[in-house]
Amino acid sequence: MEFRFGRKAIALEEAQRIVLSLVRKQEEEQVSLPEAFGRRLARDVAADTPVPHFRRSGVDGFAVRASDCAAASPIRPATLTVVETLSAGMVPQRRLERGQAARIMTGGVVPDGADAVVMLEMTDRLEQTSELPYHVQICKSMEAGENVTPIGHEAQRGELLLRKGRRIGPGETAILAAFGHAVVPVFRRPRVAIFSTGSELLPVEVPLTEGKIRCSNSFMLAAQVMEAGGEPIMSPILPDDVREVELRLRAALESADAVVTTGGVSVGDKDVLVELFERWDGEVLFNKIKMRPGSPTSLGIWRGKPLFALSGNPGACYVGFELLMRPYLRAAMGSDAPLPDEATAILETDYRKGSAYPRYIRGTTRVEDGKLKVRPAGRDKSSIMVSIKDADCLICLPAGGTGAAQGELVRIMKLNCEGKE
């Protein structure tokens, strides 16, 4: 009851702290390496061998003893006897002695005794034959170590290469493959049940009628859940009857890892999530946040599982997910930096609108002469849906004041940043 009339607004940072304090890590599951793309590691990955694990030739040419060609030059080449041919993957059969060389390919094992590799272009063969032994002239003075990658140069044995919680992209995949992880431990994708509420909503496949709109928010949320690495479960539109809503949401909280609703959280006559929070046996952790859009964004918890109740306005719903639910999902899959990446950018236009609450304006960035510039993405009113696609960041304006002026440095939060962290 106190929630309907006595909502206490908290700061976004406090709301995020509460959200992250509720996170329960997903269990671990094993997937094949190609399936691990886009997932998050459930365990640290360390190098179980050094990389490379042998002295590796960095070029195509001849392995030599540098001391044999210390004075070599195109005019006074050193002549060596080639005693072995080493393709990549071959194990040298002999130690290189003074005056000897071994033909070696990029990636090949540098034989014992050798301490440098001369590029093919810096050598001349004296005979046409490739039959061993043959002779080669080295036309370049060599130093020990040249073109030889020492053992452990890329990674020492035991070195931590990938932290638990890291999202697996191409570079991570290369490391996992190199260390033999044909099967990868990842966090199970959180299953997120998605509900829309509002008597104006129609299913997507139904023709529009006067006053009705299609429930686009739940499909948008499904895409946001997938982008965050979760698995969306689309649920039918909720009715206005609070008892029915309670039954359906409780069933969803029992089977899914988290639930998100859109709509029904303001103080209108039929705001069914507000009614639910007054009567259910769960806890309401907050029901108002000092932010625009999305101030009625609420969070409930029932038997340890979160119910994110987002605004029904498309822009507010989108922002509420990005600022609160995406961090929850990322943290549940082990991310150690689950909040949106922040940066600063130069505002390209005046934004003349103060607010009693901080504002999070959908923005579009571009770079000019090494400077990051940002402007609001199309029309930003929280009810406006068509410009959500154009945003790559949120421009964060503090409470009070009159807005921000062109040329001012503003704080931004990056969107769609699942690629790297």
Added chain:
Amino acid sequence: MEFRFGRKAIALEEAQRIVLSLVRKQEEEQVSLPEAFGRRLARDVAADTPVPHFRRSGVDGFAVRASDCAAASPIRPATLTVVETLSAGMVPQRRLERGQAARIMTGGVVPDGADAVVMLEMTDRLEQTSELPYHVQICKSMEAGENVTPIGHEAQRGELLLRKGRRIGPGETAILAAFGHAVVPVFRRPRVAIFSTGSELLPVEVPLTEGKIRCSNSFMLAAQVMEAGGEPIMSPILPDDVREVELRLRAALESADAVVTTGGVSVGDKDVLVELFERWDGEVLFNKIKMRPGSPTSLGIWRGKPLFALSGNPGACYVGFELLMRPYLRAAMGSDAPLPDEATAILETDYRKGSAYPRYIRGTTRVEDGKLKVRPAGRDKSSIMVSIKDADCLICLPAGGTGAAQGELVRIMKLNCEGKE
């Protein structure tokens, strides 16, 4: 034969032009809206109705005739008779006459006759009842149009909202749902057959032995293909026998949409892709690019299908994919900006290495005071695999010179930018 000994290096831009000239668009297929996430649209999407398609209330309150409350204030409120209650989704049953108001929720249809909506907070009810008719006091002077979103404010009927080729993220999904696209026409994912070559390669699940390494490049490429929206087909490691290689690659070119190989393209004694290109009945479009790393990157075409032959060095393989094959895949799925996004950034360290060819150095960006800064991502040598994961861009240094100095503005190409375009 001319290719082995007489390779003619072309500029990267020329190589990219050739790649894009070969693109054949993927066919269209129909997928359900949730499945369309991450895919690319095969058709333009225009608004088939205006948005909103009725005069929409932007707030929770009372629909009024502004002329009835032109002089209203907290001290001299206007008293109106409430004749209807309009939840969102309800169709008004009557026209509002002078002296009348209608209770209306956010998103509700503003009734004919009304031209403004007063926020609930600016009103007082005179009676406790909600039984119609009842009276309400309006404490704020209103102007026509206030809190009423006009028809077509977000989008006019017929307005192009999403272009063919656009990648479908949350904002695009919202638009598709709003216009009733339960089924979405997208470009079929290109099927990309991936091959590694090199006698030093072991399958991922096999223990390391002296001189051998696991074929991490093909798994990395699989992740790159998926990131680009394609479907990877992992193939067994190729043998050194060129006849066998030819059979296998030809079979792959017959069944897949494109083929990529890693390794075997330099001029070593056993470079099997070079051998293949000398004898097959396909065409070789280029076999050397003026770039480091990845100069031996080659492109063949056989019956209209491309064979990208990338370097076996992990860094060169990665860069070759990003600069050439990802643009191909993006264009095949309709992207009209398939090349990597470019920007400029301030170099944070000296990079003292000139080259006869332009260099593409894996880099990591950060933003400080609105300035985009970049540094090389760990150790960048093309043979080094463990630092691929740390790059979010390529730093592009032109040919010649001695490198670039700290503080210099350098050109960069963004990586992992599938999110937005």
